[in-house]
Amino acid sequence: MTRSARTPKTTFYCTACGNEQPRWFGHCPACGEWNTASEAPAAGAAKAAAPRRSGPSRWAPGAAGGAAAARPAPLAGVELEAAPRSATGLGEIDRVLGGGIVPGSLVLVGGDPGIGKSTLMLQLAMALGRAGRRVLYVSGEESEHQIRLRATRLGEVPPALLLLCETDLEAVLEAAAAAAPDALVVDSIQTLSRADLEGGPGTVTQVRECGLALLHYAKGSRTPVFLVGHVTKDGAVAGPRVLEHMVDAVLYLEGERYQHYRVLRAAKNRFGSTNELGVFEMLDTGLREVPNPSEAFLSGEEGVAPGVAVVASLEGSRPLLVEVQALVSGSYYGTPQRVTRGFDPRRLAVLLAVLERRVGLKLGRHDVFVSVTGGLTLDDPGTDLGVALAVASSYRSRPLLPRTLALGELSLSGELRRVSRLEARLREAARLGFVRAGIPRVQAADAQGCGLEAVPLGSAREAFEALLGERVAAPAREGAGTGDAPR
Numbered sequence: 001m002t003r004s005a006r007t008p009k010t011t012f013y014c015t016a017c018g019n020e021q022p023r024w025f026g027h028c029p030a031c032g033e034w035n036t037a038s039e040a041p042a043a044g045a046a047k048a049a050a051p052r053r054s055g056p057s058r059w060a061p062g063a064a065g066g067a068a069a070a071r072p073a074p075l076a077g078v079e080l081e082a083a084p085r086s087a088t089g090l091g092e093i094d095r096v097l098g099g100g101i102v103p104g105s106l107v108l109v110g111g112d113p114g115i116g117k118s119t120l121m122l123q124l125a126m127a128l129g130r131a132g133r134r135v136l137y138v139s140g141e142e143s144e145h146q147i148r149l150r151a152t153r154l155g156e157v158p159p160a161l162l163l164l165c166e167t168d169l170e171a172v173l174e175a176a177a178a179a180a181p182d183a184l185v186v187d188s189i190q191t192l193s194r195a196d197l198e199g200g201p202g203t204v205t206q207v208r209e210c211g212l213a214l215l216h217y218a219k220g221s222r223t224p225v226f227l228v229g230h231v232t233k234d235g236a237v238a239g240p241r242v243l244e245h246m247v248d249a250v251l252y253l254e255g256e257r258y259q260h261y262r263v264l265r266a267a268k269n270r271f272g273s274t275n276e277l278g279v280f281e282m283l284d285t286g287l288r289e290v291p292n293p294s295e296a297f298l299s300g301e302e303g304v305a306p307g308v309a310v311v312a313s314l315e316g317s318r319p320l321l322v323e324v325q326a327l328v329s330g331s332y333y334g335t336p337q338r339v340t341r342g343f344d345p346r347r348l349a350v351l352l353a354v355l356e357r358r359v360g361l362k363l364g365r366h367d368v369f370v371s372v373t374g375g376l377t378l379d380d381p382g383t384d385l386g387v388a389l390a391v392a393s394s395y396r397s398r399p400l401l402p403r404t405l406a407l408g409e410l411s412l413s414g415e416l417r418r419v420s421r422l423e424a425r426l427r428e429a430a431r432l433g434f435v436r437a438g439i440p441r442v443q444a445a446d447a448q449g450c451g452l453e454a455v456p457l458g459s460a461r462e463a464f465e466a467l468l469g470e471r472v473a474a475p476a477r478e479g480a481g482t483g484d485a486p487r
């Protein structure tokens with residue numbers, strides 16, 4: 001961010017993102033938060049940290065170190081590493097990281113409190129330990145006893161797993177230097193602090209400086225470091241977003257706390273794609289990888305109940321079949337409600353407008369609720385048609401045809417646009433027993449040989465005609481204000 005522009009005049013910083021400004025501000029120009037300006041800590045603290053920042057290549061591994069090396073060199077001359085990644089033993093983490101752990105990488109694992117970050121990290125540490133690698137697990141959150149208890153639940157505790165309950169950064173770095181582990185886990189960055197800095201653990205200065213120190217440790221020793229970070233209610237890693245800029249990868253563990261699926265996704269990854277997604281189930285014995293997430297996200301209600309549609313969302317390289325449920329119900333209030341879980345409400349507003357204007361569904365006086373199963377969030381535009389059909393299906397009390405999938409992005413004119421990697425999506429659906437898929441007409445040729453009947457469609461209206469089944473009787477009290485609309 002403004003690191004290079006740092007001047008002695010800098011006196012205020014944002015407690016949400018760490019952005020520094022020469023004067024007080026009500027509204028942070030970097031992250032947009034209000035009332036987050038705080039006076040910078042004592043100049044001594046800032047100075048103490050400053051010299052470490054001066055050389056950008058200090059932590060560059062290998063040859064180019066040293067002050068005399070600040071000269072450009074041909075990129076082609078930089079040697080490629082032989083084995084840059086190593087598998088962790090947990091396939092879903094490897095997938096999200098882009099194929100395994102990169103030496104010297106700094107990875108931030110964020111998520112709401114109680115979602116399972118410590119569990120995941122302990123399982124990772126244990127898996128690495130079982131593979132004969134030495135891991136130092138540092139916890140500032142729980143006692144040795146608590147961690148030992150949890151580890152016992154998670155499986156056999158490998159001897160190569162070292163535990164340190166500590167919150168002082170220097171002590172952690174000393175222990176790491178002495179133990180020279182193959183990987184370091186710090187749970188959590190918000191509990192670490194440097195004694196010579198003002199402010200308690202979790203403040204922007206502490207988190208940033210501790211993060212920087214661990215970055216130096218990771219790059220200098222080529223040890224992969226995993227940091228756990230708590231997420232605030234609005235989704236930011238608590239304290240400074242500055243951490244997100246510093247680390248090589250940011251992974252988020254998400255899910256509904258009271259449901260058992262957990263999704264690990266990369267919000268940033270310098271070593272791979274950010275689209276990959278790992279799916280876990282939280283059991284009594286910790287997080288278990290879900291090898292076949294598509295099956296997990298289907299309830300079997302599709303084709304039976306109105307308002308249920310199945311979409312194939314592309315998550316990284318993997319198509320996932322996901323169920324979307326919609327409920328359209330007469331509104332009691334002047335402004336109808338639109339409530340979504342796992343789907344962007346603004347995107348829903350667009351789809352509702354398309355349904356209203358291009359298909360002729362009068363949704364203006366109806367509440368619309370949309371929910372995506374499994375705690376997933378759909379942001380693949382190829383899922384538009386499925387969501388629109390779920391809404392239309394609930395509105396008309398007509399279930400979708402059985403074992404049928406809908407794919408396509410909807411334009412504002414109601415036309416169906418092409419989706420990426422259609423074949424992969426269709427194959428996954430065929431594998432799970434789907435027999436029919438509504439697809440954009442422009443892609444009709446791509447669908448051949450995918451193992452199910454492709455129904456080429458030009459528009460939302462055509463999809464509506466082709467894929468909705470017979471109307472089912474609405475349960476009780478039809479037209480009494482709740483529920484189901486006219487035919």
Ligand code: TYD
Pocket residue numbers: 111112113114115116117118119120150153154282283284285286287
């Ligand atoms: P935890 O890893 O402590 O969450 P975080 O570090 O993100 O705050 O996980 C806490 C929750 O996970 C807790 O509510 C209990 C549940 N859990 C299980 O269901 N099974 C298990 O085997 C473990 C270890 C935890």
Ligand code: MG
Pocket residue numbers: 117118119141187
């Ligand atoms: Mg924890």
